[in-house]
Amino acid sequence: TLVNKVVSHLVQAIRGKDSCFSSIERQSSGSYYERVKISEPNEFDIMLVMPVPRIQLDESDDTGAYYYVSFQRSPKEKGWLKFLEEDGKLSAFKMLQALREIIKQEVKTIKDVEVTVARKKAGSPAITLQIKNPPSEISVDIILTLEAQKSWPPSTQDGLKIEQWLGTKKRRDFRFSSIYLVAKQNKREKVLRGNTWRLSFSHIEKEMINNHGNSKTCCESDGPKCCRKGCLKLLKFLLERLKMKHPKELEKFCSYHVKTAFLHSCVMWPNDTNWHLGNLDHSFQQCLGFFVDCLQKSQLTHFFIPQYNLLSLEDKARHHFLSRKISYELNNGFPVFHE
Numbered sequence: 262t263l264v265n266k267v268v269s270h271l272v273q274a275i276r277g278k279d280s281c282f283s284s285i286e287r288q289s290s291g292s293y294y295e296r297v298k299i300s301e302p303n304e305f306d307i308m309l310v311m312p313v314p315r316i317q318l319d320e321s322d323d324t325g326a327y328y329y330v331s332f333q334r335s336p337k338e339k340g341w342l343k344f345l346e347e348d349g350k351l352s353a354f355k356m357l358q359a360l361r362e363i364i365k366q367e368v369k370t371i372k373d374v375e376v377t378v379a380r381k382k383a384g385s386p387a388i389t390l391q392i393k394n395p396p397s398e399i400s401v402d403i404i405l406t407l408e409a410q411k412s413w414p415p416s417t418q419d420g421l422k423i424e425q426w427l428g429t430k431k432r433r434d435f436r437f438s439s440i441y442l443v444a445k446q447n448k449r450e451k452v453l454r455g456n457t458w459r460l461s462f463s464h465i466e467k468e469m470i471n472n473h474g475n476s477k478t479c480c481e482s483d484g485p486k487c488c489r490k491g492c493l494k495l496l497k498f499l500l501e502r503l504k505m506k507h508p509k510e511l512e513k514f515c516s517y518h519v520k521t522a523f524l525h526s527c528v529m530w531p532n533d534t535n536w537h538l539g540n541l542d543h544s545f546q547q548c549l550g551f552f553v554d555c556l557q558k559s560q561l562t563h564f565f566i567p568q569y570n571l572l573s574l575e576d577k578a579r580h581h582f583l584s585r586k587i588s589y590e591l592n593n594g595f596p597v598f599h600e
Contacts (some may be wrong), residue, residue, distance in 0.1 A: 263394055264305050264401055267368075267376055271403075272309070274367040279359065281340040286310050288406075290463035292497060292516065303399050306387075308406045308463070309360070310441070314338075316351075316409050324569040325416025327447040327457045330407065346456055353386075353405075353444035354455030360405055361388050386445040386459075406461060407442040414440075414460070420565040421465075426475055426531035435465050462565045466520065475533045487533050488541040493523045495545050496552070502597045503586050510582050521571060522552040524564045549591060556584035 268287055275282045291306030292298045315333040330351040332341070344355045361378070368376040368390065375393035379400070382389070387402035413436055423432050445459035470493065478484030496519040504511045526548045530536065536544055555561040555572065559580050563569035572580055590597055 263374060263392055264307075264399060267371060267374060267390065267392055268307055268401065268403075270371055271364055271367055274370075275309070275360065275363050278363045278367075279340060280338060281344070281356075282311065282360070282363075284312055288464065290404075290467055291402075294467060298494075303397060305399065305401045306404065306463075307401060308404045308441075308443075308461075310406045310408050313351075313407045313409050316407075316411070318411075318414055320414075320416070321447050321457045322449045324449075324563075325414070325566045326563065326569050327445070327449075327459050328414070328442065329456060330442065330458050350456045351407075351458075352456040353446070353458055357386075357388070357405055357444050360403075364388055364390075364403070384446045384448060386443045405444045407458065408439045409442070410439050412436075416566050416568060417460070419567050420563070422528050423469070426528050427469065427472075435468075438465065460566065465565075466524070469524065469527075473527065475531055479533050485533065486538040487536040488538050488544050489523075489527065489536050491538075491541045492526075492536075492545050492548050493520065495541075496520075496523055496548060499549075499587070499590065499595070499597065502600070503583070503590075506597065507582075507586070510579060513576060513579060514583060518561060518571060519552060521561055521564050522555060523548055525562070526551050546591060549587060553584045553587050553591075556580040556587075 272285060272287050275285055277283075286309075288308045288310050289306070290308050291304075294306075298304075313330075313332075314336050317331050317333050318328040319331070321327040321329055331345075331349045332351070336342075341351075344352055344359070346352050361381070365378050368378060377391050379389035379391055387404050390401040390403065392399040392401065417436075421432055421435060423435075441461040441464060442458035443461045445457065446455055447457040447459070470490065473489045474480060474484075474487065476484070479487050480490075497516045500511075500514060500516060500519050504514065529551070530544075530547070552561075557580070559570075559572045559574055559577050561571045563571055
């Protein structure tokens, strides 16, 4: 309720402050909204989605995930021009900066809730709000997202292998939906200009996790229950716990790594019978086994962009460290859960 109050206030203000942002819409993503949050609901991800007129995408590297965005023809809304670089590329950095300024001014006017904007984290696409909610604090990541009505780029052609799991028609429907791009700095760029955008599929991940059954009735009120969400919760919880114990060694890992491993597991074991509610223990260990295998090979393929490896080869030592920690937990009945 508190988060909704603050975000609704901000969205109204942002729409009125800058003509480019006038059609911004909020969309919720992340674990709380996928109903796979474990601990306190103290972290929220909110995407502020901006429809953009016809754009052209140019790959910024060989991952197939990062792009430069430019307009195919000069946009009717002249407000966009201030966000363009000399070469006509749409600058993620300039847009984030403008949005950040509006939000910083606006949080001061929110009555009876104490809200502050956290310091900018290098390379993060989010503007983070801290909302005081005694005795604790809630953090809300606001993520600037472009929405374009255009076909998905070629790098996604062989991804989203869900035919056996959710069906060919579902895959086609997903691939006809808009593409989302988030303002994310590509660290591989030779010169860091802050004008790259990364493809985002969180709206589709949310839909797959919420409607996850091979049969249409899986987990409906009168349908059979499965343990898929339970598995994902445990995977995220395990990583969260291990990161608390080894913050320095595991800082580069995030819940997106285990979420990706989980989605691949759903494809490897597509039938609901593989995920009986009573088999949570077995299914969880199966998913973990797959993830450990990925860590040992330093190879975790992006679910939508098969050429993109989420585990970069220069971090091999870190991957092996995490795989050792997980194997220890697996073989000893997960002591970290009882600490």
